[in-house]
Amino acid sequence: MTIKYIQGGVTSPKGFTSSGIHCGIKKNKNKKDLALIISEKECNAAAVYTKNQVKGAPLLVTKDHLKNNTAKAIIINSGNANTCTGDTGLANARKMCEFVANSLNYNTEDVIVASTGVIGVQLDIDKIKDSIPTLVGSLSENGYLASTEAIMTTDTFEKTLALELELSGKKVTIGAMAKGSGMIHPNMATMLSFITTDINISPTLLDKALKASVNISYNRISVDGDTSTNDMVTILANGLAENNLIDEENEDYLLFLEALKTITISLAKMIAKDGEGATKxxxxxxxxxxxxxxxxxxxxxxxxxxxxxxxxxxxxxxxxxxxxxxxxxxxxxxxxxxxxxxxxxxxxxxxxxxxxxxxxxxxxxxxxxxxxxxxxxxxxxxxxxxxxxxxxxxxxxxxxxxxxxxx
The missing domain is CATH 3.10.20.340 (ArgJ beta chain, C-terminal domain)
Structure with a gap:
């Protein structure tokens, strides 16, 4: 079985659901602004972050929560970057994780967080808190489009993809979504991207594969020369494909890496094509x-x-x-x-x-x-x-x- 694209996104791999709703951060009630992705099983996890010295509070909290290289959920808001917001911003980023954890009976450290939007404005955390029941209640295997829409800011179209490959006789699926239109410049990588997969792989090699794919995709795009403060790429792998554990750089690892590069390059090109005001x-x-x-x-x-x-x-x-x-x-x-x-x-x-x-x-x-x-x-x-x-x-x-x- 070769690598092939399928219709879908972050909910295409086994064990993942997602949702996206309007919680009130954005003024336009017709625009979603809060997303959630969860796995039914704990995942090995990895992330790559912006190199901007000014980093949003969500990145700092996510870095802390990924010290053990595991996660089960990602909560994302758009419309407010929660950056340059001091101790209050850090507390709000942690609260976003706590809200999800309490609702799903997860450990708070198993939830990671991302935000995108206006810098230098305090996040209205009560709007997020009040919307958690609806957000969790909306989780679905078909929720990938809603969650993709909820992370958009000036994007003009949803950026979502999924593909399949076969490893050790098992079907492995990778799903991904991304946002990015402005503040895009190579240097890891001035956008947000969330990748899910049911592959069974060690945390070390998952991290290595993510970095290798980012280096030749998201780190090779530019829209306007501005490296953002909030941007990161994360990947969650829950192992439900039940392929043989990949714990060395063997043929299965190389095929997975090829598939991961394929999907991140495609999304990177979507981001560049959707640059703010762009026509080409x-x-x-x-x-x-x-x-x-x-x-x-x-x-x-x-x-x-x-x-x-x-x-x-x-x-x-x-x-x-x-x-x-x-x-x-x-x-x-x-x-x-x-x-x-x-x-x-x-x-x-x-x-x-x-x-x-x-x-x-x-x-x-x-x-x-x-x-x-x-x-x-x-x-x-x-x-x-x-x-x-x-x-x-x-x-x-x-x-x-x-x-x-x-x-």
Whole structure:
């Protein structure tokens, strides 16, 4: 059995249910703002957190609760980040875990917490407390869409996926949901993502697989250059697939890692495509880099460039901006060896060879760049490493959205 996508999300693996409701944090009563994911069995758990020095209270509480590498539930609110809220914010993050634990007869340390939304505003914890009975009562194997909707802020569509694979004769399922549209910049990873799986795997290898998948997916996207304060990726594995325990890096581990990378890359591309105000997904692939690290820094520099993003918005084949972005990446390379090619679903066109302009058709180039998904191929001719990062164009609407974000 190969890896295959199925319809679903965080409730697709055995033993998981979820819910999503409106509790009143968001003013719009039609928008859900509180989500819950639970497992019927204790899970091995791992997480990766933002590297921003300013971290939201939920991240600090989650880190503390995951010291034993286990968890059974995740509660998430949107509309308020619970960041820069002092001791009150920490107390509120802990209370969110306590509310769930008391309702489900779990240990408080078995519940982890996440928040997203406006920074610097105290969370109305009473609204969450009063909504816990409804939240718990709404738990369902079909709740993945409701919980995905409840974690959205400026997202324009739900980001939810599930896939299946076979390990030691057993069907293993991975489900995931994510949110992210603004404050997206590589550095782990300025968004929220919650992954569930019924795989039977040791905590050490679960943590290793999560970090490896994050490094080549969520850490390779950028929307606006802002690394957020609250963002993290978590994974819960409850073992109900009953595959042979994975406690060494064998063939089963490698297949699981491939599946995990597949789902996180797909979600990362969704986030980049859904950048605030964005109209186009930008995929920059650096070919023949000296090392993977250098390739990543070069590619990130291109997708993070405001001038490159603006040019793609305008369908302008202004390739000099790309070479410029490569030049300030901090990587030492020979500009006179670089080739640049633009591509999309309608074709591709090389615009630069060995650092010099080619006599290309501006009309053909514009038609290529008018598409919704744009590829930028950069051949460094310096090694044998290939790295891809994802971003989006920069539009007028980005400023509009962020100019009145709190209103």
């Amino acid at each position: 997904l930008i995929e920059c692939t650096v070919l023949n880099a000296k090392s993977e690290e250098e390739g990543e820094l070069l590619s990130k520099s291109v997708i993070s460039s405001s001038l490159v993003k603006a040019a793609i918005f305008g369908s302008d084949a202004n390739w000099g901006r790309i070479l410029c972005a490569l030049g300030y990446s901090g990587i030492d390379f020979d500009p006179l060896k670089v080739d640049l090619t633009f591509g999309s679903s309608v074709g591709d066109i090389k615009v630069c060879e060995n650092g010099s302009p080619l006599n290309f058709s501006e009309e053909i180039a514009k038609n290529i760049l008018l598409e919704k998904e744009i590829q930028i191929l950069v051949d460094m001719k310096a090694g044998s490493n290939t790295v891809t990062c994802w971003g989006c164009d920069l539009t007028y609407d980005y400023v509009k959205i962020n100019g009145d974000y709190r209103s």
